[in-house]
Amino acid sequence: MSKHRVVVVGGGFGGLQTVHGLKGADADITLIDRRNHHLFQPLLYQVATTVLATSEIAWPIRRLFRDRRDVTTVLDEVLGIDKGAKTVKLASGRMVPYDTLVLATGARHAYFGRDEWESVAPGLKTLEDATTLRRRILLAFERAEMAEKTSELDSELTFAIIGAGPTGVEMAGMIAELANKVLPKEFRKIDTTRTRVMLIEAGPRVLPAFTEDLSAYTKTALEKLGVEVHTGKPVIAITEEGVTVGDAFIPCKTVIWAAGVQASPAARWIGASADRAGRAVVGPDLSVPEQPEIFVIGDTALVSQDDGKPVPGIAPAAKQQGEYVSKVIKTRLAGKPVPAAFHYRHQGSLATIGKRAAVIDFGKFKLTGGLAWWIWGLAHIYFLIGTRSRAAVAWSWLWIYLSGQHSARLITQKETLKDES
Structure with missing residues (x-):
């Protein structure tokens, strides 16, 4: 049988x-x-922002079940x-x-019925998405270095992140860190600290799933990093030339979707x-x-x-x-009685802001700042698969924390300075 x-x-x-x-x-x-791999999606944004390599957050599925003869993997x-x-x-x-x-x-x-925006405002769900965004972010600085007009320079150095949930907040904070702390000494013509990072949220506040006090802290922390936080107005249009927020058009060559x-x-x-x-x-x-x-x-x-x-x-x-x-x-x-109905146990909400701050909401227990960042990091390392991945990610984070340098700044796939959007 x-x-x-x-x-x-x-x-x-x-x-x-x-x-x-x-x-x-x-x-x-x-x-x-x-796909042939399992992906640790919570850290995808760190691949997109040059912190981690793809191999540090993904593992071949076949390897995970190589000792399970009862499991057949199909690609x-x-x-x-x-x-x-x-x-x-x-x-x-x-x-x-x-x-x-x-x-x-x-x-x-989800682009709320505006699927044509996807080509100019990619989201972040897969490794391919992450490497695409990393390429676009790094190429924006390269194109800015070659820009001959001030208008071109300004639009290349403007980044718009649509949606202020955890992914949007984390992306905005890390791009600001990249521009202000990592890249300034590496370019000769441009001042990367002039980079404009905008976090755009149609709702009244960032991190709407968190409590209002943590949302307010996050907004202040982002602004200290140089991020412009825009709330209360939806994005009306996105083109290769920029975004329209409310009735204002903002020239911008790099748009990232984190809204739905x-x-x-x-x-x-x-x-x-x-x-x-x-x-x-x-x-x-x-x-x-x-x-x-x-x-x-x-x-x-x-x-x-x-x-x-x-x-x-x-x-x-x-x-x-x-x-x-x-x-x-x-x-x-x-042939035994099935378990009681599924009951979800909420283990807390976490989001990081740059490389030195985070917010944590465990219900009655809340935490912000540097200590929250370390707890956030330990929690994510714990859920990674395998000792090698945990050690690699921990070392990458420690190196960045101490040196301020990102090690995964590779432009891959299309090797062109033209806007591939």
């Missing part, structure tokens, strides 16, 4: 945690992802689900059968109800209503907390959901 077939789509935090949790289950597990892209035949349709033409399906396919950028996300098309694959962001509505056990053999977790799922608010789309939440789903599957296979 063949074993129960579990197919997990997505090698992010939720998908990996599900596979880890299924160790020892009487099942054959297939993990499908269109392919999912095109759809045939619920009647219980198969997953892949871009290669293969059909992968399942008895239990776990969709942990994550999310991408859209779930993967997983809900459409299975015909599930979804919210405006495309997240599939799931039940208390994270399965799809009337489809108990299909689970949806992470950024792909709309999971309600006890107070009715949705579980945030962050790594700890996805890991908790993956752990829970693996327990449900194992108890079903063992």
Whole structure:
């Protein structure tokens, strides 16, 4: 008799945690992802801003499960689900059968109906996004060095980050650090400290998910780094020449999108109800209503907390959901009562501001400044995979902290000074 077939789509935090949790289950597990690596997304912005190398925050999925004979890794892209035949349709033409399906396919950028902005205002969700942004940031300084007109110089040295959540705040702070602390001695014609970094938020304050006092601290800390914080006015237009905020046009050659996300098309694959962001509505056990053999977790799922608010789309939440789903599957296979409904345990909110300050909100316990930065760093190092990665990242951060120099300032892919937007 063949074993129960579990197919997990997505090698992010939720998908990996599900596979880890299924160790020892009487099942054959297939993990499908269109990339061959697991990515530690919370540190992507540090690749984009020349702090870390790509290899320090990503690991080959096959290596992670090389000792698990029950796990088969498939590098392919999912095109759809045939619920009647219980198969997953892949871009290669293969059909992968399942008895239990776990969709942990994550999310991408959302441009609120203005998808044409993506080419000039890329977001940050993948390694490719990070290296693209790193290239654009570094090329902006190179083009500024060659600029012959003041207007060209000013637009090249202006950076606009749209969206003031943790990613936007972290990007703005690190670009300001790069311009003011790292690069000044390396150029001959331009003064990189003249760089204008703008953080633009349509809402009334930065870090809206944090408390107002931490939001106010973050705004002040960013301004001390030289970041211009613009709140209360939405972006109306983005072109290769700049951004329009409210009724004001700002010449700007580098725009970074950090304003919103859209779930993967997983809900459409299975015909599930979804919210405006495309997240599939799931039940208390994270399965799809009337489809108990299909689970949806992470950024792909709309999971309600006890107070009715949705579980945030962050790594700890996805890991908790993956752990829970693996327990449900194992108890079903063992014929035992399934666990109680999923309950999200919020472990705190963290965001860094440059390389010497951060904000931490653990509910009753809040912290800002340098000590918060060290706690933020230790927390992220703890969640990295493998001793080598932890040591490499810790050394990179310590070196930058002591020397002020970033070691990953490589312009890769397109080797041109023309604006590739």
